Amino acid sequence: MKRTKIIDVLKRTDFGAEVLVKGWVRTRRGSKSVSFIALNDGSTIKNVQIVADNEKFDEDLLKDITTGACISVTGTLVESQGSGQAVEVQATQIELLGACPADYPMQKKGQSFEYMRKYAHLRLRTNTFGAVFRIRHNMAMAIHRYFHEHGFCYFNTPIITASDAEGAGEMFQVTTLDLARTGKEEKVPYDRDFFGKKASLTVSGQLEGELGATALGAIYTFGPTFRAENSNTPRHLAEFWMIEPEVAFMDQTELMDLEEDFIKYCVQWALDYCMDDLEFLNKMIDKNLIATLQSVVKEDFVRLTYAEGLQILEEAVKKGQKFEFPITGWGMDLSSEHERYLVETHFQRPVIMTNYPSEIKAFYMKKNEDGKTMQGTDVLFPRIGEIIGGSVREENYEKLVGEIEARGMEEKDYGWYLDTRKYGSCPHAGFGLGFERLILFVTGMQNIRDVIPFPRTPKSAEF
Amino acid sequence: MKRTKIIDVLKRTDFGAEVLVKGWVRTRRGSKSVSFIALNDGSTIKNVQIVADNEKFDEDLLKDITTGACISVTGTLVESQGSGQAVEVQATQIELLGACPADYPMQKKGQSFEYMRKYAHLRLRTNTFGAVFRIRHNMAMAIHRYFHEHGFCYFNTPIITASDAEGAGEMFQVTTLDLARTGKEEKVPYDRDFFGKKASLTVSGQLEGELGATALGAIYTFGPTFRAENSNTPRHLAEFWMIEPEVAFMDQTELMDLEEDFIKYCVQWALDYCMDDLEFLNKMIDKNLIATLQSVVKEDFVRLTYAEGLQILEEAVKKGQKFEFPITGWGMDLSSEHERYLVETHFQRPVIMTNYPSEIKAFYMKKNEDGKTMQGTDVLFPRIGEIIGGSVREENYEKLVGEIEARGMEEKDYGWYLDTRKYGSCPHAGFGLGFERLILFVTGMQNIRDVIPFPRTPKSAEF
Numbered sequence: 001m002k003r004t005k006i007i008d009v010l011k012r013t014d015f016g017a018e019v020l021v022k023g024w025v026r027t028r029r030g031s032k033s034v035s036f037i038a039l040n041d042g043s044t045i046k047n048v049q050i051v052a053d054n055e056k057f058d059e060d061l062l063k064d065i066t067t068g069a070c071i072s073v074t075g076t077l078v079e080s081q082g083s084g085q086a087v088e089v090q091a092t093q094i095e096l097l098g099a100c101p102a103d104y105p106m107q108k109k110g111q112s113f114e115y116m117r118k119y120a121h122l123r124l125r126t127n128t129f130g131a132v133f134r135i136r137h138n139m140a141m142a143i144h145r146y147f148h149e150h151g152f153c154y155f156n157t158p159i160i161t162a163s164d165a166e167g168a169g170e171m172f173q174v175t176t177l178d179l180a181r182t183g184k185e186e187k188v189p190y191d192r193d194f195f196g197k198k199a200s201l202t203v204s205g206q207l208e209g210e211l212g213a214t215a216l217g218a219i220y221t222f223g224p225t226f227r228a229e230n231s232n233t234p235r236h237l238a239e240f241w242m243i244e245p246e247v248a249f250m251d252q253t254e255l256m257d258l259e260e261d262f263i264k265y266c267v268q269w270a271l272d273y274c275m276d277d278l279e280f281l282n283k284m285i286d287k288n289l290i291a292t293l294q295s296v297v298k299e300d301f302v303r304l305t306y307a308e309g310l311q312i313l314e315e316a317v318k319k320g321q322k323f324e325f326p327i328t329g330w331g332m333d334l335s336s337e338h339e340r341y342l343v344e345t346h347f348q349r350p351v352i353m354t355n356y357p358s359e360i361k362a363f364y365m366k367k368n369e370d371g372k373t374m375q376g377t378d379v380l381f382p383r384i385g386e387i388i389g390g391s392v393r394e395e396n397y398e399k400l401v402g403e404i405e406a407r408g409m410e411e412k413d414y415g416w417y418l419d420t421r422k423y424g425s426c427p428h429a430g431f432g433l434g435f436e437r438l439i440l441f442v443t444g445m446q447n448i449r450d451v452i453p454f455p456r457t458p459k460s461a462e463f
Numbered sequence: 464m465k466r467t468k469i470i471d472v473l474k475r476t477d478f479g480a481e482v483l484v485k486g487w488v489r490t491r492r493g494s495k496s497v498s499f500i501a502l503n504d505g506s507t508i509k510n511v512q513i514v515a516d517n518e519k520f521d522e523d524l525l526k527d528i529t530t531g532a533c534i535s536v537t538g539t540l541v542e543s544q545g546s547g548q549a550v551e552v553q554a555t556q557i558e559l560l561g562a563c564p565a566d567y568p569m570q571k572k573g574q575s576f577e578y579m580r581k582y583a584h585l586r587l588r589t590n591t592f593g594a595v596f597r598i599r600h601n602m603a604m605a606i607h608r609y610f611h612e613h614g615f616c617y618f619n620t621p622i623i624t625a626s627d628a629e630g631a632g633e634m635f636q637v638t639t640l641d642l643a644r645t646g647k648e649e650k651v652p653y654d655r656d657f658f659g660k661k662a663s664l665t666v667s668g669q670l671e672g673e674l675g676a677t678a679l680g681a682i683y684t685f686g687p688t689f690r691a692e693n694s695n696t697p698r699h700l701a702e703f704w705m706i707e708p709e710v711a712f713m714d715q716t717e718l719m720d721l722e723e724d725f726i727k728y729c730v731q732w733a734l735d736y737c738m739d740d741l742e743f744l745n746k747m748i749d750k751n752l753i754a755t756l757q758s759v760v761k762e763d764f765v766r767l768t769y770a771e772g773l774q775i776l777e778e779a780v781k782k783g784q785k786f787e788f789p790i791t792g793w794g795m796d797l798s799s800e801h802e803r804y805l806v807e808t809h810f811q812r813p814v815i816m817t818n819y820p821s822e823i824k825a826f827y828m829k830k831n832e833d834g835k836t837m838q839g840t841d842v843l844f845p846r847i848g849e850i851i852g853g854s855v856r857e858e859n860y861e862k863l864v865g866e867i868e869a870r871g872m873e874e875k876d877y878g879w880y881l882d883t884r885k886y887g888s889c890p891h892a893g894f895g896l897g898f899e900r901l902i903l904f905v906t907g908m909q910n911i912r913d914v915i916p917f918p919r920t921p922k923s924a925e926f
Contacts, residue, residue, distance in 0.1 A: 153597060416926055461658040
């Protein structure tokens with residue numbers, strides 16, 4: 001007999017039919033004569049209730065049906081008498097596939113997230129993490145679907161790079177040298193290292209993504225990126241996933257349209273396909289979760305220059321608004337609290353902020369004709385602050401070389417990147433989205449370590 | 464006016480309409496009075512022909528319209544007079560977006576793949592690599608679509624791991640220590656390293672994938688994996704992408720059904736959605752490409768035990784078949800030539816080989832009751848040999864610990880992995896597919912370095 005997934009069993013109405021379900025016991029309760037087993041198989045946050053007449057089953061078997069145990073149940077699909085579910089399974093056969101000893105670390109309800117992080121391999125079996133990772137899956141699907149439908153090519157930029165062109169953050173070194181021996185020689189023997197030179201883990205696929213876009217027209221990356229920053233905060237991971245689309249022939253307005261349309265598509269997907277999980281998280285994690293998601297999808301995003309944003313913040317300070325980091329005027333980097341003030345308090349909807357001062361942004365961004373601002377298009381979100389960082393890219397060879405030199409960078413390190421501007425250059429634009437930031441937003445979770453299965457942070461790379 | 468992608472222009476029949484196209488010049492030919500420009504924007508392998516009356520355009524502009532240049536063309540959509548295309552664009556305005564100097568490395572046709580690998584950032588603009596990377600994109604979409612439709616969760620296993628549990632190959636070390644100083648001390652100061660201990664790049668996400676499957680029911684990974692093997696061959700990369708599904712409650716027959724159904728779905732997707740690119744590759748790279756793809760989709764895969772396979776090979780040798788590596792009998796590892804003999808010569812269709820000797824396979828595979836074979840399910844393909852490696856996993860705690868000990872591995876390194884067998888263990892199975900091997904098969908390309916944008920191999924990590 002073929003197993004039916006619990007998500008499918010719960011939709012069936014052919015009462016009287018024989019079904020086979022398998023899964024893990026969430027709880028078992030009942031009386032002397034009857035057991036009610038809540039069974040979950042990961043296909044949905046909902047459990048199916050198994051009803052077992054105790055006298056029909058071996059006493060030892062029933063004793064082993066504890067929280068966490070894995071069982072296989074054959075039974076009859078019946079209309080449920082209790083509230084909260086439409087169907088239940090009247091068990092005729094129960095097989096114990098795997099018992100669960102009493103020292104099972106996920107035994108109790110209400111364990112702290114910090115406690116559960118130590119058991120990242122078992123927390124996956126809880127309601128909260130089941131919901132989070134089903135939503136994470138759905139967001140990945142929404143992203144691939146969106147770009148595929150819009151004619152983008154999924155483009156795998158390299159993870160290991162010996163290029164000196166990145167420099168967007170502290171990098172991890174990748175080596176096959178024996179660390180017990182390097183340092184004994186006059187200089188590190190990179191000629192004997194695997195790649196014949198110093199190699200690192202990528203901090204961004206954007207530069208290589210531009211190579212793809214200026215050939216295939218429109219590409220997106222979706223892969224892991226790395227920052228060796230010693231930041232122990234609820235917002236930082238040493239290993240995280242990024243989505244970086246790049247589009248040939250796209251201007252600043254089209255880029256903002258893309259960013260807004262894309263992120264609304266993802267959030268709408270969650271509302272359309274993840275409502276069971278969202279309802280659980282709305283109840284347990286953030287009472288405003290669903291309302292926030294709905295409002296993001298409904299509202300037009302505000303489009304605002306950095307200068308206008310700064311002015312609003314300065315006026316707010318005059319009116320008594322307190323910020324941890326002061327508003328110091330033109331050229332300052334906005335922090336998350338400033339971004340959230342604009343989004344949550346002032347406009348009460350997402351903001352796309354444009355035309356930042358060039359000096360606080362990267363060398364590859366296209367400058368406006370005023371010579372002091374650049375065509376950035378960052379998306380600021382409630383609860384998160386900056387969720388997307390985007391810009392039009394400088395496509396003019398001379399201007400780009402000028403910027404590289406003005407910043408004291410080495411032109412020779414950018415030879416392959418500059419070739420895109422040397423040979424058939426084209427205007428283009430793109431953005432980066434930190435995948436885990438999107439998942440934080442869509443799930444209502446507070447700590448980024450709780451939205452990736454096995455978080456990598458300083459001093460922690462278990463599993 | 465809004466730009467139309469060339470893939471869409473070529474489908475239009477509203478002759479007389481004004482259109483705007485942008486792209487890169489593939490060739491320009493013509494007479495004194497008229498220019499024919501073949502324009503490509505990466506959206507399709509097909510070019511749109513631009514017809515320009517030379518006298519309407521500036522002579523200097525026309526001079527700059529050389530192979531590789533980027534231009535924007537406004538014009539009238541007309542029915543094509545020539546053969547080979549249905550529509551062309553009679554240019555009214557041409558703007559040069561980026562000229563292409565005469566030293567453009569992708570200037571000539573017929574350059575060798577070896578030459579083009581040096582220009583991996585520009586080879587993307589050629590017909591062959593455009594076709595390969597559009598197909599690569601489509602295969603990624605097919606994979607995500609297949610698993611999503613079948614209720615699998617996309618599950619991101621870690622890239623950096625400090626776990627000692629992998630050991631499926633040589634690993635790259637990841638560090639933030641200063642290599643010029645390590646080795647000066649008595650031992651490597653891992654307490655000062657980023658993760659507080661030795662960390663490496665993953666060689667497989669399978670073990671962590673099993674944690675996901677035994678919680679969420681069915682998961683798949685799709686991410687980069689790494690092998691620090693000093694292999695300079697057309698089949699090896701130091702960085703490659705793997706797909707690794709794991710499914711709770713799946714047995715060996717169901718696993719074989721999944722493997723066959725999955726890979727046929729991918730190949731059928733290529734036939735359905737990539738025919739323009741396949742026709743090009745069929746003409747230029749492998750005259751049997753499309754026929755091979757069609758036959759794989761049509762034929763039932765042979766299901767064959769290792770013992771049966773060995774017998775066929777031994778009989779073939781008796782009949783005069785020569786192999787580079789001899790058939791040495793039970794316990795030998797089949798090499799690619801043996802696998803291809805079975806698939807290409809003997810059966811002339813794909814083979815799923817089962818029940819290998821346990822000692823040549825990994826510790827986590829489930830043993831059969833005979834005590835000497837295990838429930839493996841590798842898929843062997845024409846041209847490729849092993850394209851999928853799969854097995855049922857050993858779910859019994861004691862048996863698994865016994866296998867770990869028998870192989871001289873350390874039980875303590877596998878604590879978190881063994882927990883899945885300790886707490887609510889369930890039967891499960893899964894497989895691994897090397898993404899680039901699939902792309903080799905579907906594109907007909909010969910060298911694995913030509914199916915990933917920026918290949919990483921010994922002494923090479925450019926871009």
